[in-house]
Amino acid sequence: MLNLRRRPVVTAADLNRGLDALGLDGSQHVIVHASLRSFGQLEGGAKTVVNSLFERTATLAAPSFTYATLLSRPSSPIRTTFHRDTRVSRDIGRVPQEMVERAEARRSFHPTLSFVAMGAAAELVTRSQSLDSPYRPIGALYDLDGYALLMGVDFGSNTTIHYGEHLAGVPLLTRWVPLDGQVAPTAFPNCSADFATLEPYVRGQSEQVGPATLRLYRVRDLVDATMTLLSHDPEALLCKVRGCRCQQVRDRLRQEGLRPRPHRGLEESLRPAGD
């Protein structure tokens, strides 16, 4: 019997049409943030998303964060260490996990804030990261004039904005990660809960695929809009939740102000230290 309450299945062909309509033609370098559930029922799940996207991009990247490795103090007990195949945190999602499971994918070294990438610039994107500049892979996409694709998720998942904050000079906090048998400090940003504040200041393209809204933005537009917004209102993207680390960032901002950091070009950031 026909079940009228069952939602129609979104097919790979539907997704391909949506990606084509966004203008993805295989030449773009794209970072994706996705929710499978936003499609209702997507035929083939994460595999379909990665296959369709990779056919239509030169480089496909995604955050593949692993929060269980993060230490709030250098003396905090180490729960788990990071390796190439460590499972992506659930709140980062199945799509980057599917990418990590592909042998050809590159994964950056950061124990908590790793990025995964496939395709032409995968090596460049993943190699550009450092403990001081964990969001530098976005800087590589900035240099490549890449795009950020939101699939059924909001600006709270739009990691590119963190790189705009970095360049604008928002103070970074310190957290610790287990790395090469030691505990190393890493820069760590405020949260992204209030990133929707940026939405009115940046223009993107939007396509509907079944119940999911897909939005595509130029990385440069996001980063530049973030820097402009913060130069007028440095606290604009910090949330107001009392216990959130955003309040530490706010205190530091009030003491120190913004201290803009230069965007280092690809050549410069890949040169070995001391060169």
Ligand SMILES: CC(C)(COP(=O)(O)OP(=O)(O)OC[C@H]1O[C@@H](n2cnc3c(N)ncnc32)[C@H](O)[C@@H]1OP(=O)(O)O)[C@@H](O)C(=O)NCCC(=O)NCCS
């Ligand atoms: C948090 C987030 C991953 C949750 O979205 P989600 O759709 O629930 O999760 P996933 O994309 O991992 O998909 C898995 C879920 O999809 C559903 N699902 C499984 N197969 C599916 C299919 N074929 N079609 C549709 N949904 C499916 C399941 O309910 C599954 O949840 P479960 O494992 O609890 O059963 C998403 O909202 C998000 O924010 N993604 C971007 C993350 C990011 O890049 N953040 C940047 C950090 S700054």
Ligand SMILES: [Zn+2]
């Ligand atoms: Zn916050």
